Amino acid sequence: MNTTNRVLGDRAATTLRALSDDYDTLARLERGRPDTETLLARGRELREELLDRHASTIYHDITDGLTTSVRLAELLRVAAGRFPGLVPSAAALTREHARNRRDKLGIEVDQGILVAHLLADPVTGEHLMDAMTLPHPRATAALDRLRRTGSADLGPVRVDRAGRVGHVTLQNLQALNAEDAATTEALEIAVDVVLLDDEIDIGVLRGARMTHPRWAGRRVFGSGINLTRLHDGGIPLVEFFLERELGVVSKIQRGHPLGARGSTGPRREKPWIAAVDSFAIGGACQFLLVVDHVIAEADAYFSLPATREGIVPGCGGGRLARAIGEQRAKRVVFFGDRIPAATSDGRRLAGEVVAAEDMAERIDAAAAHLTLAGMQSVRANRRALRLATEPLATFRQVMSAYARDQAYCADDPALVTNLERVWPAARRPA
CATH class of the missing domain: 1.20.58.1300 (Methane Monooxygenase Hydroxylase; Chain G, domain 1)
Structure with missing residues (x-):
């Protein structure tokens, strides 16, 4: 048998x-x-x-x-x-x-x-x-490098420790930090390293200075899913769409499980700051909805143009609705509205909006402030907020629907039509 x-x-x-x-x-x-x-x-x-x-x-x-x-x-x-x-x-x-x-x-x-x-x-x-949300199998080797040298370069992402802060830098330079399965895996490992290192209290997520001709020398937070790879069939359902939400995004929001399972059980978690230079589009914007503090330069903007691309923005739609209201979120998701950081809606996503030259100083100040009350208090308060705003059962139910819906969206012939309309061949990298 x-x-x-x-x-x-x-x-x-x-x-x-x-x-x-x-x-x-x-x-x-x-x-x-x-x-x-x-x-x-x-x-x-x-x-x-x-x-x-x-x-x-x-x-x-x-x-x-x-x-x-x-x-x-x-x-x-x-x-x-x-x-x-x-x-x-x-x-x-x-x-x-x-x-x-x-x-x-x-x-x-x-x-x-x-x-x-x-x-x-x-x-x-x-x-x-x-x-x-357990540590990635490759996280141990990266953690060893960080402990030996103070940094771990994972290709499209690197981690550096400065004092008690773990700086995670997005550095997919030519693609403006566009995401695919490889960049998502690297970012998950980087987040694991920050969570696992006992000498780090706080994680900071920021984009590197780009080499892309149009944005050369400027920091960019992220341009979302790699549309060229999506169009060409190079974005897998499981290793990108599903593991991204259940892996790296959940680890930023909920950390690692410890001991007994359950939504109220102990977890290894740390507060996160996102520093947004230039723009946070699509998946990059989704990260802002699960971190604890967002600092944005005054000229930055946010967007979540899921319908334009023909996909579902993970759990981002519901989280965005909680932040800026349901009707405004629908304009962003269905019609591709941008949210400038310096507007009232932008300030609902970004706790601080500052001049570009002040970004580094404000990141350091925010990290220092978060440690004042002690990390036990910070962890307890972020857990209380999370349990109130997005219980684990709610997240599980949304992800169940998402797994099926995203699969059908990726299989829909309209996806290619959408992509060729909004991402014509002339704009795609060679």
């Missing part, structure tokens, strides 16, 4: 064998054909029905009864091997990721469906969220 029969029973095993055969058939088809779309729709419907009954069982099997913590990408890899037909195999995903966005088969949607079901369940969802 194979694993599927043993764990899920004969009926589910029969369904998964049929879905595995469908994957083999899809590999020989092209997107847009009626038979391709029929197979995709049939598969998604069957997976939803199967996971309604068996999602928890599958997760318990992979995690040895919730005794093992597994990161999301690895969890899906194991699921593909242990329950063939449930989600695409590593080989199928390699082929899918090599396709242009317009030609993708859409099999990543099946991953989104599984993650949505796992997060919908309070037990498996909370266990998975805890697993994703």
Whole structure:
């Protein structure tokens, strides 16, 4: 008896064998054909029905009864091997990721469906969220470098310790700190280093001086998702969209779990300051909504143009609505409105708006101020605010919906049309 029969029973095993055969058939088809779309729709419907009954069982099997913590990408890899037909195999995903966005088969949607079901369940969802906020496997080596030398260069991100402050610098220079899976992983490791280093009390997130011709010599906080990679099919659902929200964004907001699990259990967390030079667009703006203090130069602006790009801005829409009001947030998300830092809405996002030449001084002053009452008080107050404004159960439910919705958005042909309208070939880097 194979694993599927043993764990899920004969009926589910029969369904998964049929879905595995469908994957083999899809590999020989092209997107847009009626038979391709029929197979995709049939598969998604069957997976939803199967996971309604068996999602928890599958997760318990992979995690040895919730005794093992597994990161999301690895969890899906194991699921593909242990329950063939449930989600695409590593080989199928390699082929899918090599396709242009317009030609993708859409099999990543099946991953989104599984993650949505796992997060919908309070037990498996909370266990998975805890697993994703544990230190990244590569964080230990980076922490060792920081402790030896006072800095750790991770490529698109670096960490430097100055006194009791950990400075995380975004330095994807030519791309104006645009984000993809590689930059997101590097940033998550950098955040882990700050959280793990006992000599650091506070983290500061800031962009480096750019080498991009138009912005050469100027600091830029971030330009959001790398639209060229999104258009060309190089932004994966799991390693970027889902692991970003469950990983680095959650670690800034909630830190690492310690000991007993649960929303009120102990966590290793530290306050964060974001220093915004020039602009914070899309994903960069999302970071401002989970840090503890934002300092922006007077000429900076914020935006979250998710609908223009055809995607969902993670949990950013709801968090932005709490900050500036629902109707104003809808203008930003649906219509691409910019929020200048020096306006009333901008000051709801930025606690301080200062002249560009005063940024460094104000960062140091804010970091010093946060330590005055003692870090125990700061941690307790940030936790109290978080529990009141975004309980863990709320975050889990939003992420469950997001996993499925973002998967379907990325699979929507309108995504490519949107991108080619707002990001024409002439503007894309070579």
